[in-house]
Amino acid sequence: MxxxxxxxxxxxxxxxxxxxxxxxxxxxxxxxxxxxxxxxxxxxxxxxxxxxxxxxxxxxxxxxxxxxxxxxxxxxxxxxxxxxxxxxxxxxxxxxxxxxxxxxxxxxxxxxxxxxxxxxxxxxxxxxxxxxxxxxxxxxxxxxxxxxxxxxxxxxxxxxxxxxxxxxxxxxxxxxxxxxxxxxxxxxxxxxxxxxxxxxxxxTLLTVIGAPTSRLAVEDARIFKGMRNQVNRATNCDSANLDKAVDASSRHIRAIEIVASTAGLGALPDSLRETAQARLNHPELPLAELGRTLIPAVGKSGMNHRLRKIERLAESLAAKKIVHDPGSPRI
Ligand SMILES: [Zn+2]
CATH class of the missing domain: 3.10.28.10 (Homing endonucleases)
Known part of the structure; x- marks a missing residue:
């Protein structure tokens, strides 16, 4: 049988x-x-x-x-x-x-x-x-x-x-x-x-089932599609610049997620927290436009400066986490 x-x-x-x-x-x-x-x-x-x-x-x-x-x-x-x-x-x-x-x-x-x-x-x-x-x-x-x-x-x-x-x-x-x-x-x-x-x-589901890296591939695709639509409207951005913008935006989002999952976004000063929130809400926007979603508006170089600060913070938080977290216990 x-x-x-x-x-x-x-x-x-x-x-x-x-x-x-x-x-x-x-x-x-x-x-x-x-x-x-x-x-x-x-x-x-x-x-x-x-x-x-x-x-x-x-x-x-x-x-x-x-x-x-x-x-x-x-x-x-x-x-x-x-x-x-x-x-x-x-x-x-x-x-x-x-x-x-x-x-x-x-x-x-x-x-x-x-x-x-x-x-x-x-x-x-x-x-x-x-x-x-x-x-x-x-x-x-x-x-x-x-x-x-x-x-x-x-x-x-x-x-x-x-x-x-x-x-x-x-x-x-x-x-x-x-x-x-x-x-x-x-x-x-x-x-x-x-x-x-x-x-x-x-x-969301990919994160829940333990595949955060695959989740980032979905986020990257979303950023890329959003930015490509932007580019179709503003034709002065060639594809090399588009790639750079997508890379930068994915990097920002990774950094923001590290801060959110360690110190928490609440630990950031208002200016950085608002910047982080704007980036998460609009992964597809170029920096200049992203800055215009803030009140008061922030220029491109100001946004660049703030996001770099967040990235540096994420780097130091990630380094600490590796030192202090010996990994999850296995049975
Ligand atoms: Zn269980």
Missing amino acids: NDKVNVNPEPRPNNSFSARVKEEASSAPIKSVCCATAEMSALAYAAATLAYDEDNALSLRVVSRSASAVRRAKALGRALLGREPVPAGQAGASEAVWDGDDARRILSVCGLLGDQGWFAVSDVERPTVGAKPCCRAAFLRGSFLGGGSAADPAKEYHLELVASDERLAGIWVELLEGLRLTPRLVSRKNQRVVYLKEAEQIA
């Missing part, structure tokens, strides 16, 4: 942006058992299959074209079992396999083991919107690793999660709405597809 109970059939081919997001998200630290459980439930539910061999022995298998997803499944399995699988070493880079008691243990911890020894659709571990934020984030990360893809933001803003059943899609919608996002839901063949189309919403 070989019961394939829940396969995620034919995910859209991984483009390089999806692969990068998965690579990054799968490197997020596994901080606690609660999160490992939530993430593994989602990953297994979206991407794993159960099988029985001739002796009726159970095996749990995560097979994915994403090497990152497979690696992550193995790491989560180790976290949940507290050791390597037994027998060890039988699975290659394209699959993670657990047999017998290991499979049973992982499935039951994740709330995925039904009466028949099959995936229990009705019992899936379900982090509700009331559950801990760490676990909700982990569940979404596992979902993206197991059934998600994202388009290259330079071409299109599109991130989707594909489920083969209604129930999982419903959980995703609920969790995404809990993050104040507005997911859309469509049917594609026998699948339910939950997707996001706005750059800001995709950026």
Whole structure:
């Protein structure tokens, strides 16, 4: 008997942006058992299959074209079992396999083991919107690793999660709405597809699932598109200047985010805080125009001066953080 109970059939081919997001998200630290459980439930539910061999022995298998997803499944399995699988070493880079008691243990911890020894659709571990934020984030990360893809933001803003059943899609919608996002839901063949189309919403989700660098790629695309529109209006900016302006704006935003996540923007003097806020609100504006959004207006060189101060501050804050933060504990 070989019961394939829940396969995620034919995910859209991984483009390089999806692969990068998965690579990054799968490197997020596994901080606690609660999160490992939530993430593994989602990953297994979206991407794993159960099988029985001739002796009726159970095996749990995560097979994915994403090497990152497979690696992550193995790491989560180790976290949940507290050791390597037994027998060890039988699975290659394209699959993670657990047999017998290991499979049973992982499935039951994740709330995925039904009466028949099959995936229990009705019992899936379900982090509700009331559950801990760490676990909700982990569940979404596992979902993206197991059934998600994202388009290259330079071409299109599109991130989707594909489920083969209604129930999982419903959980995703609920969790995404809990993050104040507005997911859309469509049917594609026998699948339910939950997707996001706005750059800001995709950026938010990428941060939540532990892919802040990929999030910056979305921000950069947004800045670039905004600036290109500006350039179409003011034709005296050639493409080399456009590239420079995009680089500068992305650099400002990175610096502002570092300050926001360490000292906090509230720690800045008014002039710098207002400048930072204006930059975040208008990543696409050239400095001269950005300065005109402030009251009173500030000239181009004044804006340049203020943003450089913020960048220098971010550099020193980032340096301190590396010294004082020994990294997140792993289990
Ligand atoms: Zn947790």
